[in-house]
Amino acid sequence: MKIAVDAMGGDHAPDAPVKGALAAIQEQPSLDVILVGEPAAIHRVFNPLPERVTVFPASQVITMEDRPVAAVKTKRDSSMVHMIKLVAGGEAVAGISAGNTGALMTAGLLSLGRMPGIERPALSAILPVLQGWGVMLLDVGANLDPKPSQLVQYALMGSVYCEEVFGMARPRVALLNVGEEAGKGPPLIREAYQWLKSTSLNFIGNLEARELLQGKADVVICDGFSGNIALKLTEGVARDIMSQLRRVMLRNWTTKLATLFLKSGLNELRTLLDYQEYGGAPLLGLDQPIYKCHGASETKAFRIAITMAHQFAVSGSQQRIKERVVGEETNG
Amino acid sequence: MKIAVDAMGGDHAPDAPVKGALAAIQEQPSLDVILVGEPAAIHRVFNPLPERVTVFPASQVITMEDRPVAAVKTKRDSSMVHMIKLVAGGEAVAGISAGNTGALMTAGLLSLGRMPGIERPALSAILPVLQGWGVMLLDVGANLDPKPSQLVQYALMGSVYCEEVFGMARPRVALLNVGEEAGKGPPLIREAYQWLKSTSLNFIGNLEARELLQGKADVVICDGFSGNIALKLTEGVARDIMSQLRRVMLRNWTTKLATLFLKSGLNELRTLLDYQEYGGAPLLGLDQPIYKCHGASETKAFRIAITMAHQFAVSGSQQRIKERVVGEETNG
Numbered sequence: 291m292k293i294a295v296d297a298m299g300g301d302h303a304p305d306a307p308v309k310g311a312l313a314a315i316q317e318q319p320s321l322d323v324i325l326v327g328e329p330a331a332i333h334r335v336f337n338p339l340p341e342r343v344t345v346f347p348a349s350q351v352i353t354m355e356d357r358p359v360a361a362v363k364t365k366r367d368s369s370m371v372h373m374i375k376l377v378a379g380g381e382a383v384a385g386i387s388a389g390n391t392g393a394l395m396t397a398g399l400l401s402l403g404r405m406p407g408i409e410r411p412a413l414s415a416i417l418p419v420l421q422g423w424g425v426m427l428l429d430v431g432a433n434l435d436p437k438p439s440q441l442v443q444y445a446l447m448g449s450v451y452c453e454e455v456f457g458m459a460r461p462r463v464a465l466l467n468v469g470e471e472a473g474k475g476p477p478l479i480r481e482a483y484q485w486l487k488s489t490s491l492n493f494i495g496n497l498e499a500r501e502l503l504q505g506k507a508d509v510v511i512c513d514g515f516s517g518n519i520a521l522k523l524t525e526g527v528a529r530d531i532m533s534q535l536r537r538v539m540l541r542n543w544t545t546k547l548a549t550l551f552l553k554s555g556l557n558e559l560r561t562l563l564d565y566q567e568y569g570g571a572p573l574l575g576l577d578q579p580i581y582k583c584h585g586a587s588e589t590k591a592f593r594i595a596i597t598m599a600h601q602f603a604v605s606g607s608q609q610r611i612k613e614r615v616v617g618e619e620t621n622g
Numbered sequence: 623m624k625i626a627v628d629a630m631g632g633d634h635a636p637d638a639p640v641k642g643a644l645a646a647i648q649e650q651p652s653l654d655v656i657l658v659g660e661p662a663a664i665h666r667v668f669n670p671l672p673e674r675v676t677v678f679p680a681s682q683v684i685t686m687e688d689r690p691v692a693a694v695k696t697k698r699d700s701s702m703v704h705m706i707k708l709v710a711g712g713e714a715v716a717g718i719s720a721g722n723t724g725a726l727m728t729a730g731l732l733s734l735g736r737m738p739g740i741e742r743p744a745l746s747a748i749l750p751v752l753q754g755w756g757v758m759l760l761d762v763g764a765n766l767d768p769k770p771s772q773l774v775q776y777a778l779m780g781s782v783y784c785e786e787v788f789g790m791a792r793p794r795v796a797l798l799n800v801g802e803e804a805g806k807g808p809p810l811i812r813e814a815y816q817w818l819k820s821t822s823l824n825f826i827g828n829l830e831a832r833e834l835l836q837g838k839a840d841v842v843i844c845d846g847f848s849g850n851i852a853l854k855l856t857e858g859v860a861r862d863i864m865s866q867l868r869r870v871m872l873r874n875w876t877t878k879l880a881t882l883f884l885k886s887g888l889n890e891l892r893t894l895l896d897y898q899e900y901g902g903a904p905l906l907g908l909d910q911p912i913y914k915c916h917g918a919s920e921t922k923a924f925r926i927a928i929t930m931a932h933q934f935a936v937s938g939s940q941q942r943i944k945e946r947v948v949g950e951e952t953n954g
Binding site for chain 2: 420431434435466468475476477498499500501502503504512514515516518519520521522523524525526527528529530531532533534535537538539541544545547548549550551552555556558559562563
């Protein structure tokens with residue numbers, strides 16, 4: 291099965307996506323990768339490429355500064371647009387990019403369309419949980435002004451994804467809110483709360499942001515504005531504290547020496563907080579599987595994301611998610 | 623000058639407010655405190671109280687679980703309601719509580735009213751900044767669904783407060799948003815952005831949540847829903863990382879020994895992340911000064927908040943904030 295990878299997207303392109311692809315095919319014997327991008331730039335990273343890694347040429351790159359809709363419409367020969375088209379045309383079973391998120395969503399909507407029964411796709415992210423596995427947060431920025439019905443659809447897609455991909459039996463779904471009680475929050479959240487209670491999902495109610503990383507829920511639902519803030523704040527606070535900690539440890543020779551004895555534990559903590567361990571997160575609600583990697587992704591994140599996308603495609607989960615979404619009544 | 627303190631509010635009441643008051647009067651010779659609450663409970667903490675600390679009796683307590691409006695209306699003999707009335711009646715120049723935030727805002731609105739020119743008061747919070755002083759975030763939950771004009775009023779109040787209380791020359795004001803560019807975000811934020819550009823404030827544009835603790839802005843404006851999530855998430859992530867770090871350090875005797883050499887640096891980091899260092903935060907937009915302490919406040923937080931409220935009252939800042947607010951055209 292072939293996975294299409296945007297080789298020009300992200301801060302470390304084409305280096306990280308190319309090396310990530312090479313590492314992923316080593317791990318998965320049934321996986322082939324199509325690297326989409328400028329052939330010369332790709333070959334400068336590794337040459338000759340192994341047989342299972344092919345190059346699909348694209349002369350343009352959509353940058354982080356590009357306006358999504360305009361970029362997708364005018365940069366028709368960009369690596370991202372061609373990557374999506376390979377998935378749309380069936381040449382690849384899933385696609386991956388670490389590039390401009392808005393453009394990726396736009397290109398996905400234009401070429402792949404929405405899953406039947408879904409009004410608006412959502413961008414998900416996996417956040418680290420300090421005891422246990424991660425928590426899936428969605429939407430983290432695809433739709434800044436959603437309706438209650440759309441939050442309910444996010445919950446359904448996130449829940450089914452966790453069942454299919456992570457093998458969870460009854461994923462715990464919660465709403466991110468300013469208090470735990472049922473009546474809390476703005477009308478959007480209060481309405482979604484009532485609606486979620488009436489679904490077959492394992493809805494456990496509201497979750498306060500203070501508890502987001504404590505493993506109390508598996509899928510946490512929010513509007514794209516708050517979700518984007520929650521995602522970036524988690525990343526920022528973790529990065530800032532770890533960097534202050536580094537300063538404390540490098541202060542003088544005794545602190546440096548002491549740090550040596552803490553090294554293995556600190557590395558575990560760093561690994562836990564490293565978004566790269568989570569690879570990429572799916573754009574849920576598109577008709578075919580597209581994964582988004584963090585813009586700062588290095589080789590490891592691409593390797594894991596490519597492997598995740600491949601396993602997802604092999605498992606036939608996309609089809610089962612579609613069936614489940616159509617089965618539930620969530621349209622507003 | 624007298625400061626009224628709700629002696630029954632918060633997780634550590636009456637212990638923490640009583641001891642905080644005793645510590646504060648030691649520091650400030652011109653400060654008197656009125657402790658409002660159940661006299662027997664207060665005297666059990668310390669007896670006899672020094673002359674400058676008096677008790678105003680109140681037989682009821684508004685709890686964290688109480689519904690704000692109902693609680694303020696039915697618990698007329700509660701410590702919080704009496705504390706606010708002492709301020710309204712001029713017996714105290716400012717009031718402090720670590721109790722139910724919604725009830726505090728409701729009681730403040732009913733007894734003190736709004737500052738002229740302010741449509742809705744805001745709850746502010748001071749977050750730690752890893753290099754430099756803190757950042758003032760508002761609103762963190764008073765108003766979950768504000769209008770653009772209200773965000774502009776928050777910006778004005780926060781900016782003037784930082785000038786008056788922290789002596790900043792031109793506080794940098796930013797909007798919390800999903801991207802830095804002017805066109806980013808939902809309509810509420812885009813409209814407030816345009817409006818803020820036309821004021822005399824030192825508006826520096828949008829700030830992404832990733833940079834909230836980096837000291838790039840002094841006053842950060844957001845709606846109460848996102849602000850509440852940002853506040854609680856910052857607190858939760860910092861607490862969770864520090865607790866994981868403790869586990870790493872207590873793992874065995876070598877790690878415990880190594881930790882001894884890092885102690886002073888780690889204590890600095892812990893102090894930096896300790897919300898108690900920031901005392902309390904003002905409910906901006908009420909006609910008289912009321913400070914809210916974190917529910918988990920201990921003696922130190924009360925001591926600092928009482929001192930802050932006293933200095934604020936002595937400085938005459940409330941009057942100057944009012945004059946500045948009336949001077950600016952921000953009504954929608």
